[in-house]
Amino acid sequence: MAADGRAEDAMGKRRYLALWFPFLPIDRLRIARPDLWAQGEGPAAVVEQVRGAMRLATLDADALALGLTPGMTLADARAREPDLRVFDADPHGDQDWLERLCDGCSRYTPVAALDSPFGLMLDITGCAHLWGGEEMLAREAAERLERHGMRVRHALAGTAEGAHALCRFPVGAAADEDAALRRLPVEALRLEDESAVALRRSGLRTVGDLAARPAAVLASRFGEAAVDALHALLGLGRRPLAPRRSRPAIRI
Template identity: 80%
Template sequence: MRLASVDADGLAIGLLPAMTLADARAREPDLRVFDAQPHADQDWLERLCDGCGRYTPNAALDGPDGLMLDISGCDHLWGGEEALARDAADRLERYGMRVRHAIAASPEAAHALARFPVPPAPDEAATIRRLPVEALRLEDESAVALRRAGLRTVGDLAARPAATLAARFGAEAVDALHALLGLGHRPLAPRRASPAIRIDRRFAEPIGSTAYALKRLEEMATEAGEQLAERGQGGRRFEAVFFRSDGLAFPLRVETGLPVRDAPSILRLMRERIDALSDPIDPGFGFDMLRLTVPLAEPMAATQLALEGGEARKGESVAALVDRLSIRAGRGRIQRLVPRDSHIPEQAQLALPAVEVRAPADWGPVGEPGDPPLRPIHLFDPPQSIDVVAGVPDGPPHRFRWRRALHDVVRFEGPERIAPEWWRAKDGAIEGDSIGKTRDYYRVEDARGRRYWLFRHGLYGAETPDPGWYLHGLFA
């Protein structure tokens, strides 16, 4: 077993990460050891990253123990780069964490300067050249090879021709050197993508009331709606973040079935979401910042108003009801069926969250008015096994027994043959059948006028010597 991390007291007595536990106990017999919990550490780091959204929308994880913030265009809101960095460090230290930070022109340089403190130089480029070769984040073998060659600092490498370094130490060393010197860097991958619209409100005095914070959020929603209207769009997803003065952040997200941009509708959904929370939002010492973003927007045409003042958009009331129910009951609890490209009846539809389906799907032709339906109004999944009497093994049914009741067939239509979907091996399989068989469907009516949907599973002789029969649906 090896040490995953060491605190300041451990470092003071010579303990280092990756040291074996036996060596560590030899140095300090009374050593206190705790099991590493990398998943919990990752979850905590992600929460800290989300909390850093108060400084910039472009916040990313930087390894298992770091955060990377792109503060371009944001530092002036905090009185400069140093003031922003100091505020971030102070907030993190309130949680008992030791923080080392650095500000640089590239992510690679900031990463290295925060982890390898060196004496300051007149400018950033000179400071970077003083960094050890380990700051390049190469494999351990490569760093050892560089030191053996007498190349101990980034400046030593920068003084050598790139072609010579690539030939001896590989192209990775040259690429890492150029990235560290700002000649080219890897793009930052924010934990959350930049939204189409983002509105921030900072307060000189923290807001101690959630109700008042929602009033300010409504003003922000009005501004967001105006921006959406200028673009001819409506929002399908809205996210609000309540930043507390002690560093905690409370995110809220709502989705809509149709694009919307009016503030009352947005706030109504936000209030529904707050009411549905198991733990209410606690303002604590107050909210010092609010953020409203629109991560998903879609085209939204202008709405014609009726003379009596009502809107003529069909389906808006249903969409609003779906939105509210989805928030109260859960996003996946309110569903809508959509067609799926499959010939197998029980595979021909999907149940998706209703907020993901903008409008009722097109299920194809439904026949002429007055014609009997081709598909039953109730489908059994899985189909129910029945006993059938037929004139010949591959003929239509004359009588069948279902749920211990005998039904005489007086009329039938069919067969309608549905072959198995060979590209989906198990579609069409019944009761463990691994490949599926051909189905011959019949629409039948018994002596009491009740109509059923039956099928024979398997071609007689070609696929099975004894085809089974199943009841798949009820027409009426």
């Protein structure tokens, strides 16, 4: 283990809380532009132009329940659901909104970072006892955001990569955190699509499958990036968190 890892163990293990807003563009519009929903609720989607065609980028739960999927062309989606509400993508608006959410999480920890897409990562090491424990802190943060109209998922882990993955790939009940991480699909490593496909074709479908193979073998077949991602997720390597620093007010 590296020297910085030994120092970290001496101070106590790191703990991270991931917050993910799967419907952020639509939730933002619901909050900021209530007039758009004056005619009632219904399936909604945000669209963007990709390779000359308008495609679905983000869908709400109602649209997903109808079988619509991200990447589908708007024409196909309209054919299946004529009453689909459609809004143009506004990545700058979404980014500003996410940054505001991040700044608001300073109530829980001084170390909060953006975790794209549509997520936040909070280093809650040494902070959880102020809220009665990490589960209570996580619950309070999620409930507070939901009260403000944001649908949110959350997960806790000893690494930022682990919390990110567990938030986006629920694995159900597991004996402990390590077991849950090893049940994650290889897609949770955030590799290039081609790498994930190559891993699956080789019979390596979960993080546990990769962890059971020698690192040198994985690196030679799938590249150092796969090994680095695996080690970061399992806590065998470290990737520093880049916390967001809100701009101070200008004083004259």
